[in-house]
Amino acid sequence: MQNLLELLKKNKLKATPQRIKILEILFSSGHVTIDDLYEKIKTYLPTLSLATVYSNLNAMIKAGIVKSVKLSNNKVLYECNLNDHIHLVCKKCNSIKDEFIDKKAVLGLIEKDVGVNACDMEINLYYVCPKCSEFE
Amino acid sequence: MQNLLELLKKNKLKATPQRIKILEILFSSGHVTIDDLYEKIKTYLPTLSLATVYSNLNAMIKAGIVKSVKLSNNKVLYECNLNDHIHLVCKKCNSIKDEFIDKKAVLGLIEKDVGVNACDMEINLYYVCPKCSEFE
DNA sequence: CTGACTGCAAACGTTTTGCACGGTA
DNA sequence: TACCGTGCAAAACGTTTGCAGTCAG
Numbered sequence: 148m149q150n151l152l153e154l155l156k157k158n159k160l161k162a163t164p165q166r167i168k169i170l171e172i173l174f175s176s177g178h179v180t181i182d183d184l185y186e187k188i189k190t191y192l193p194t195l196s197l198a199t200v201y202s203n204l205n206a207m208i209k210a211g212i213v214k215s216v217k218l219s220n221n222k223v224l225y226e227c228n229l230n231d232h233i234h235l236v237c238k239k240c241n242s243i244k245d246e247f248i249d250k251k252a253v254l255g256l257i258e259k260d261v262g263v264n265a266c267d268m269e270i271n272l273y274y275v276c277p278k279c280s281e282f283e
Numbered sequence: 284m285q286n287l288l289e290l291l292k293k294n295k296l297k298a299t300p301q302r303i304k305i306l307e308i309l310f311s312s313g314h315v316t317i318d319d320l321y322e323k324i325k326t327y328l329p330t331l332s333l334a335t336v337y338s339n340l341n342a343m344i345k346a347g348i349v350k351s352v353k354l355s356n357n358k359v360l361y362e363c364n365l366n367d368h369i370h371l372v373c374k375k376c377n378s379i380k381d382e383f384i385d386k387k388a389v390l391g392l393i394e395k396d397v398g399v400n401a402c403d404m405e406i407n408l409y410y411v412c413p414k415c416s417e418f419e
Numbered sequence: 420c421t422g423a424c425t426g427c428a429a430a431c432g433t434t435t436t437g438c439a440c441g442g443t444a
Numbered sequence: 445t446a447c448c449g450t451g452c453a454a455a456a457c458g459t460t461t462g463c464a465g466t467c468a469g
Contacts, residue, residue, distance in 0.1 A: 217353030267409040
């Protein structure tokens, strides 16, 4: 995918096959745990090491391409940092759904209370997903 | 402190001195790391073990009395889950400031977009704290 | 050609576990 | 008294590090 290659170059990161594959998976999956990510990549790049995945994620987080989100169950998710979305987290099964909201309106409302200029905002809503509320 | 004792009993947790002290510190400190917490408790309860602190925190998290927050530097903070506040996290030094907002208004704004009833909401604002912006 | 990236193994700090003992309800 | 909670040590877990070899620019 040409644009991923350029995305890396634009951020002064070498475009290795490992990094491109990591980004591809992040783009198509929305958000994944390290284990999911490692599992999925291994089918394409069997020799890839977990340490490399970590170091690449950290490098791309530093560059601002990737974002990590820690949920209340202390699991960490990685995702690409392009879309303006929040997370709906199911309290029962920990499944996660992306949801798009008017972040500017929310940020405006909050900044009025707080009196600070924020460069980023992270919102997680905890709820019970449809599947889990069926079996309550 | 009588109300802490009742808070534990109400949630079907035995009111041991260790748990009461943990809650006292969480209440007075806002949010603390495990190390801070352990350090502070040890002056009152020198025989306390770290494993006990962990198991008590986990028990109280399950009961909903305590909450844990994982920051982008992978440090975990514990806090009591009674106040309606959000976190201002400094992007440079990772310091954290509690800030109180009108959560209901924010939640209302978001739920309108999302069409879901949330039982809890977590908001983190990333900014540059006054100390760090001095030395930029 | 050169510095950055990879893969591996070992190290690291944090959290959990198993078990005997002790204290709360 | 019965059971939950404690303390200790060891194990497990997720992540980082160091290093030799490799590859992208």
